[in-house]
Amino acid sequence: MLPLSWIYSMVLMKRYIFAHKRLANITMNQKCIEHIILYSLVLVGTLVVGVLVRQYVLSKGVDDFSSSVAFFATVIVLMAIYASLQTTFNQFLLPRIEAFLFRFSAFQKMRDNNYTVSVSEALTVEDSNQVTPDVIEPASTTEETISELSEYEVMRTNAITENNRAIQTKLEKVLNYTKQTMVAYMSEEDLNRICAYIVEYSSGDTLQKISPVKVDSQLKSIDIMHFGWNIGKAFGKKRIHTATFIKNVFAHALRNLEISTIERKMSHTESECRIKLNGEIGSII
Numbered sequence: 001m002l003p004l005s006w007i008y009s010m011v012l013m014k015r016y017i018f019a020h021k022r023l024a025n026i027t028m029n030q031k032c033i034e035h036i037i038l039y040s041l042v043l044v045g046t047l048v049v050g051v052l053v054r055q056y057v058l059s060k061g062v063d064d065f066s067s068s069v070a071f072f073a074t075v076i077v078l079m080a081i082y083a084s085l086q087t088t089f090n091q092f093l094l095p096r097i098e099a100f101l102f103r104f105s106a107f108q109k110m111r112d113n114n115y116t117v118s119v120s121e122a123l124t125v126e127d128s129n130q131v132t133p134d135v136i137e138p139a140s141t142t143e144e145t146i147s148e149l150s151e152y153e154v155m156r157t158n159a160i161t162e163n164n165r166a167i168q169t170k171l172e173k174v175l176n177y178t179k180q181t182m183v184a185y186m187s188e189e190d191l192n193r194i195c196a197y198i199v200e201y202s203s204g205d206t207l208q209k210i211s212p213v214k215v216d217s218q219l220k221s222i223d224i225m226h227f228g229w230n231i232g233k234a235f236g237k238k239r240i241h242t243a244t245f246i247k248n249v250f251a252h253a254l255r256n257l258e259i260s261t262i263e264r265k266m267s268h269t270e271s272e273c274r275i276k277l278n279g280e281i282g283s284i285i
Helices: 004-059 064-101 105-128 141-181 188-202 219-233 239-249 259-265
Strands: none
Touching: 004 064, 141 188, 141 219, 188 219, 188 239, 219 239, 219 259, 239 259
């Protein structure tokens, strides 16, 4: 099996790959919006200048056709000038300006901070919206491995969660059975203590410290053994472990019985008993 730390690193790498792709999409969308706004302003500006030129030509007594030609010629010339200036600036001036500014540490820190914030925002959007990325053709074997490991981690986490839920449900059933069965035969303090012992017993075979509980004399030793067998059966415990558990918890009521005797007789049936055998209390529906 692959080391868990390696798996986590692969999953984290995949998250960052997706974040970078999402960041690229967000950046592209932002640039598209910026370009639309910029081009709209430029177009409006050139149209205003063209209208002004047309009105000026008309004021000089020129006919409508010629003024319209002057209008369109002005718009086309201004757009061509803008396109030329933009190309010159982006290809020649801007890279040199950026290279000059990034020589200074203050501008480098600003660039790094903006990048970190953008990546964090992309990860936040991914987690908050629970977006399932579109199926992307793998560029390499590494990305395929990452995807498989991520799916494995999801399945493993789901299985562990489901198993823990089943264990918790079974424990709650046993505790409810204990309270309903024993509430009439012991004090509230002893009932709470035996429930705490059962919780500890559900996760191990032996208990570290036990203060025996007392039960009403109406319960016979067979009743207590039946009770022990029922909860041991629910947790899937061995008979010897269950016998040792109830011998320690009900030390006073079972003082005349050995653990071996309890182990042998705990599932015996007698005509007169208050607690019946029940092997279904821990079943998960």
